[in-house]
Amino acid sequence: MERQQPLSGAGISTDSGIPDYRGPNGVWRQDPGAERLVTYGPYMADPEIRRRSWRMRLDGQALSAGPNVAHRAIAAYERTSGNPLRVITQNVDGLHQDAGVTARKVLELHGSARSVVCTSCHARSSMAEALDRVRAGDDDPACRTCGGILKSATVMFGQRLDPVVLGRAMSIAKATEVFVVVGSSLQVQPAASLAGIAVEHGARLVIVNAEPTPYDSVADEVVREPIGTALPALLDRLR
Ligand SMILES: [Zn+2]
Numbered sequence: 001m002e003r004q005q006p007l008s009g010a011g012i013s014t015d016s017g018i019p020d021y022r023g024p025n026g027v028w029r030q031d032p033g034a035e036r037l038v039t040y041g042p043y044m045a046d047p048e049i050r051r052r053s054w055r056m057r058l059d060g061q062a063l064s065a066g067p068n069v070a071h072r073a074i075a076a077y078e079r080t081s082g083n084p085l086r087v088i089t090q091n092v093d094g095l096h097q098d099a100g101v102t103a104r105k106v107l108e109l110h111g112s113a114r115s116v117v118c119t120s121c122h123a124r125s126s127m128a129e130a131l132d133r134v135r136a137g138d139d140d141p142a143c144r145t146c147g148g149i150l151k152s153a154t155v156m157f158g159q160r161l162d163p164v165v166l167g168r169a170m171s172i173a174k175a176t177e178v179f180v181v182v183g184s185s186l187q188v189q190p191a192a193s194l195a196g197i198a199v200e201h202g203a204r205l206v207i208v209n210a211e212p213t214p215y216d217s218v219a220d221e222v223v224r225e226p227i228g229t230a231l232p233a234l235l236d237r238l239r
Contacts, residue, residue, distance in 0.1 A: 005176040006074060007191060008089045008096070011183020011209060015068040015228055018093055022110070023185055028157075040158035044119065044149060051139045057113075057127070057152065058134050067099035070182065073232040075100035081239045086176075088169045090184060090191050092154045107169050109161060109191065111154040120148025127152065166190060173197040178238060180206045183227050186213040208234065 010020035020026040021038075028035045036042045037053040067075075078085045078101055087096050087106045092113040096106045116130045117123070123145045130150060133141040143150055155161055169190070173179065179198035186192040186207075195215045199205050207213055208223040208230050216222050223230045 005086045005088065005172055005178065006180040006182050007184060007194060008074075008087060008091060008182045009184025009186075009188075009191065009209075010091060011185075012070050012227055012231075013065070013068075013091050013093055013095055014183070015070065016065040016093075016095060018065050018091075018095075022090070023188060035157065038152075038154075038156050040156040043151060043156060047140055050149070050151075053152075054131070054134045054139060054141070058131050065093060065095065067095040068228060070227045070231045071095050071099035071101075073235050077235045077239070078102065078105070081235075083239070086172050088172065088191075088194065090188065092152075107165055107172070109155075109165060109169060111152075111162070113152055113154050115153035116150045117153040118143035118146060118148045118150055121146040124153060161190065169194055170197060173203070174201045176203050178206065179203040180208065180234070180238075181213070181215070182208045182231060184209060184213070185211060186215050206234065 010023055010026065014020065021028050023029070028038055036049060037056055042049045043053060074087060074096065085105060087101055088109060089096060089106060090109050092108065092110050094112060094114045097103050114127050115124050116127050121143060123143060130141050141150055142148065173194045174197060176198055179195060181195055184191055186195055192214065195205060199218050205215065205219040206221045206223070207216060207219045208227055210224060223234065
């Protein structure tokens with residue numbers, strides 16, 4: 001049985017300077033023009049959308065952001081508590097792994113912005129290399145293997161989540177003793193339903209989030225303090 005298992009959302013990365021893109025009040029949802037850049041249908045159909053999408057990633061700061069005290073607290077918990085840990089995250093920034101959490105213990109529900117994937121042959125390569133090509137003037141870089149359309153290895157709007165990743169996340173939610181939600185509004189599926197599954201299977205639910213969530217009423221503990229101070233203290237208590 002998993003002893004303890006955080007689900008992290010955008011809120012854990014805002015202290016690293018990465019805005020909430022995907023949430024109900026996120027950057028993309030507030031700007032239909034920007035949302036099209038990360039929506040699968042328009043992206044695949046329109047080279048101009050792809051050029052703008054690559055340019056947005058080049059101008060963005062997600063790749064240069066570093067982990068913050070909350071990411072490091074989770075990594076320290078894994079390293080020193082002796083308790084099994086899995087991190088299920090809605091974030092695509094790779095900061096849990098950068099902080100030192102074992103990569104295979106991080107389930108990225110929405111994929112990773114650190115990689116790109118070919119939509120034809122499914123070959124993966126690095127985002128940094130793709131952005132180097134964009135910077136050098138290749139404004140819609142094609143797959144080097146097959147010439148297919150490349151995209152960020154994230155789950156775009158209009159795409160299904162990876163069923164394998166989702167299945168693993170549900171298994172973890174069913175088996176965990178403590179399910180800690182960090183910086184997620186629990187308004188985007190499947191993150192919200194994972195909290196419900198954990199509770200149905202007897203987990204203690206702890207929510208650390210600045211704003212109310214739909215699951216506060218079934219949580220054993222709700223913490224409204226800033227994540228950077230609340231999470232390290234909470235993880236110390238859970239040891
Ligand atoms: Zn390809």
